[in-house]
Amino acid sequence: MFKYVGKDLPASIVVFLVALPLCLGIALASGAPLFSGLISGIVGGIVAGILSGSHTSVSGPAAGLTVIVYNGIETLGSYEIFLLAVIMAGVLQFILGVVRAGVIGYYFPTSVIKGMLAAIGLILILKQIPHAFGYDVDPEGDMEFIQVDQENTFSEIINAINFIHPGALIVSMICLLVLILLKSTRLSNLKLLSYIPAELWVVLLGIGLNSLFKLQFPDLEIEKSHLVDLPIADNLMDFAAQFTLPDFSALGNTNLYAIAVTVAMVASLETLLSLEAADKLDPKKRISPANRELRAQGVSNVVSGLIGGLPVTAVIVRSTANISAGGQTKLSAILHGVLLLVCIYLIPDFLNLIPLSCLAAILLMVGYKLIEPKIITNMYKKGKDQFIPFAVTIIAIMFSNLLVGIGIGIAVGLLFVIRSNFRKAFTFSEADGDYEMRFNKDVTFINKALILSQLEKVKENSHLVIDASQSTFIDSDIREALDNFKDSAADRNITVEFKGMQNSI
Template identity: 45%
Template sequence: MLGTRMSAFLKLSKRDLKYDFPASIVVFLVALPLCLGIAMASGAPLFAGVLTGIIGGIVVASISGSQLSVSGPAAGLTTIVYGAIQQLGAYETFLLAVVIAGIVQLLLGIIKAGMIGNFFPSAVILGMLTAIGITIILKQLPLALGMTESHAFEIENGGGIGAFTDTVFSTVNIGATIICLLSLAILIYWPTLRGLNKLPAPLAVVVLGLGLGYAFQGTSFALINGSTHFVAIPTVSSFQEFTRLFIFPDFSQITNAEVWTVAITIAIVASLETLLSIEAVDKLDPLKRVSPTNRELVAQGVGNMTSGFLGGIPLTSVIVRSSANANSGGRTRQSAILHGIWLLLAVLAIPFVINLIPLACLAAILLHTGYKLAKPALFKSMYNKGLDQFIPFIITVVAIVATDLLKGVGIGILVAMFYIFRANIQNAFIFNFTKDSEADKAETTKVVITLAEEVTFLNKAAIQKQLYDLPKAVKSVTIDGRNSKFLDKDVIEVIKDYEQHALNKGVEIALVDITYKKQPQEQF
């Protein structure tokens, strides 16, 4: 009975399990090294990263209304988390800030602050997805070649150029390179092989990696044990050891002002990253479902409260894992929940097996995902849509790769706003010229200016220029404001000044319904 109720609450679907099960394995393989890398970059225990991934999969996905989003450690918060742990002096105090951040997110969801996500331009979101793809490729190349690299799995949201140029390169490892190339071949061609394609390609990649990693031992192709050539998760020999990995927050610091400052910072940044990711993932969804953003904030809030209470780090909806889920054929949130279960089982049951997986084969999975996000065809498609779409898109791509996710998206939005404002200025009015011809008088030109529905101060300069630049042949001007629901006072002042100017020049002028009209939100 309890299982039936739980299944109904989560709306689990056996029909979609054939899609979600293999997708969950892909997401698990992508998420595991990322969880570890983000924890390391944040200055937190390695187990905290895996724990956060487990919570993001099982807890957040169970509450979230998004079908494809996958949550986990917040890559964009690594700098903030690292600094906060140092600033607060104790990891237990930092955990209290994470719990409070979760409460703030929960409140944001309740007051319906998720609507902010509706204001991100489509070109910027597509640019974000493409930039993440390029970033993934840049960061995985060193691992794919078996080079010594300390940043590949640390930050997944932007900053690709910085991470790539900061790489400490060593000699290319031939064994790792062979594993990566063969893994890429499997990822590309495996789906075309009848019979074999029932087994998920990424799982075949991992099996290949395990086999070659063992076979190369004692040869010149050997991967180095205990190095960045292999996954490294905490190993526990008993359930008691597992429970000792949990760390609990220090609630005695609840009155510490610095804790609240950190908590609010985490809540705001994590919420923005989540809303951006949700918007992007919805665009990847082949079924074009729309995720409820307010419910997502509630889910993230509960997730961060749980993570902070048990010893984890902040989490958000993560675009890399989510895009891997979508590209692997995931249909519902079952895949995200299952990936959390696989993370838990990996820590409890088979850590020694997981630690034998070469990072080169996981890098191949991410390289394949990155290419799908940044296909050359997408650049061509955006260019064909016009410069007003292409320029914000390409600037967003460059800005995110050069800096980070939030800075890049902010720059992209500013550029997109420029085109929006320009379009608004150009569409503020319509000019119609007519000519009157009679036998006993010279040809006279009339102009009718029909104002748009919304005319703001942004349109003031354009309207003023057009009025004073009218040809001398114009002898009659009509300015029609009947279609306008809002006329800015500055615009009305320009029109009234021109009326006096026209009368002084002997031009007939008629103003139709040119009065100040309040915007709807000003009517109380």
């Protein structure tokens, strides 16, 4: 784990910078205490990082759970009771890992996973445009199309255009330009620049620019409402007081158990999807153990619930930032959790100087990496069987949420699988009055209608060979249809010859 410290440490700083506003934004969107988002970020980094078998995946609070958390707190009546549901969800996740339920993650088509990544990239870009303009009404962590303020992704951009903050826009544009330059091949090879991550240079630049505005251009100064807003503790006792304990007296609340199951199922699914996606982005193409990940997430949620944190899952935005920044092992995820813990206690005043528009520039780059044009063109070249589920997944996630969009993408992907099997299951040919129907693979009731329509083309006084020697399975519906055809064929003087039917179960 310590073999690539030189790469993992800079990557952890990048993930920390990306995670900081997301933890706060997700907590705000969930209707939970702001500090709860930071707790789950710390637990996701340290606890999940240590227990996970993934080299590149990063865990923390998930945007996909905001609605569930918000409704859960409202239904149960207090955040302290909701923490009990988080603990129970963690226990359920651990059990799922023990019974090896992680295999579910392998049943998601590659085209859908890539569509999910591209959709998240596009959503990140669209969601960060208002923050880049200095319009910070909607929380950073809100990834739904319909936002918590009842606006939607596109109306929020229109609103942002009407409320542009000149100073914030200047900071975001300069930071984005500098980020692009620092990421360029020529500049990234300079030793002086390579020691510090480009994202950290950009954060320091954002703070410096706003300090300059304050001194020289007061009209451009970015006010406190457009800066990172961490809770500040004057001493260790105040810091400890920000942790919330669960209310164990509510164990008799029947709603508690339904919410716990919901959190466990959704968090597990989001974890498995993110894990699969991170493995696809990993340059070394390492495969992460899914069952171990479920167990790691289960323990993390128990710990998070015990100390006042939101539910934890593997999250793709931070995982992408980690991989893009050169993270090699899970040490980068662990260190990002340590940085969150140390920095929010020791230097919250300094972190509160960071403009949100500066962080928006970083997230815009993360989003672009997920949906750059070559990704779309590569999927297009693979044919419509891959491209259409990919495109549908992007559109569905954009206009709903992650899990609904994934479900729609899988449904479309299955239609193409069925269509492919439907057309390639058999071939039908005719030569000199003789006919041949050759089964090329497994044949099921799905193929029955097309098989019967082809058999109707067989003319009187002819010979038909039905060759099943290449097929390993023919279901009973097809066998019955073929037998019925053979019985009726005699009336039209058609002889039917079967080959290899005994080889097909």
